[in-house]
Amino acid sequence: MSKSFMTASCLLHFRVTSLLLRSNNPRKARPWTFRKNSPNILEMTTRQPVRRVELGPTGNAVADNVARFRKGQGLTLRQVADRMAEVGRPITHTAVSDIENRARRVDSDDLVALALVLGVAPSSLLMPHTTPSATGSATQVEVTGAGERSARDVWDWLRTDAALDPALDPREFRFRAVPAWADELAALGMDARGKERRRGNR
Missing domain, CATH: 1.10.260.40 (lambda repressor-like DNA-binding domains)
Incomplete structure (x- = not known):
């Protein structure tokens, strides 16, 4: 039996085994990996499970x-x-x-x-999710880097209505966080689209 025939037979055997394993359990990762230009004819590797990332x-x-x-x-x-x-x-x-x-x-x-x-x-x-009722605004939610704050304070911060850090001067915060044109429109009683704000709108 020639060496090339033995090599081909071995390769066929492992390919069939791989297909059988996958057909018996479709969710199971394929245990065999065939790599070209490798010093070995076949390399058996196991697929690593998806690593769960660490989120804040x-x-x-x-x-x-x-x-x-x-x-x-x-x-x-x-x-x-x-x-x-x-x-x-x-x-x-x-x-x-x-x-x-x-x-x-x-x-x-x-x-x-x-x-x-x-x-x-x-x-x-x-914005961390809270109860839809008005009392949800007082719920303590966690924000990366800031710890726990009331939902209302976090939402005001995300809308650039107020700084999350109470030590920060409100005018300085608004100067940094809000585009100048938006501030000018607000001073004229208009929204970001240049339309007059309705009473009760912030």
Whole structure:
């Protein structure tokens, strides 16, 4: 029996074994990896499980909010993935699932795109969820780097209405956080679109 025939037989045997293992358990990772240009004819490796990323409280809030807004609109994971592709940030439906399960970080570009396709603002994804009643504003929520604060204080900060740090001068905060044109429109009693604010609107 020639050496080349033995090599081919060995390769066929391992390929068949791999297929059988996968057919018996579709969710089980393929235990065999065939690598080209390797000094060995075959290399047996095991696929490592997906590593869960460590998220802070704001990362957890984003993950929970993505899932909440998606399910609230009756969207599937694939529909969200399709919308992400339409706005130029293509990700797979599996990646969307990983985000919701806190197994994938959301960068700033994905955060904005997710807010766009879910029909909310980026601040909506960053805001920890509380009860919908008015009492929810007093609920203590955790923010990365700031610890626990009332939901109202966090929301005012995200809207640039007030600094989260009480020691920071309000005028200095607004000078840094709010575009100059927005401040000028506010002084004229207009909103960001140049329309007159309705009574009761902030």
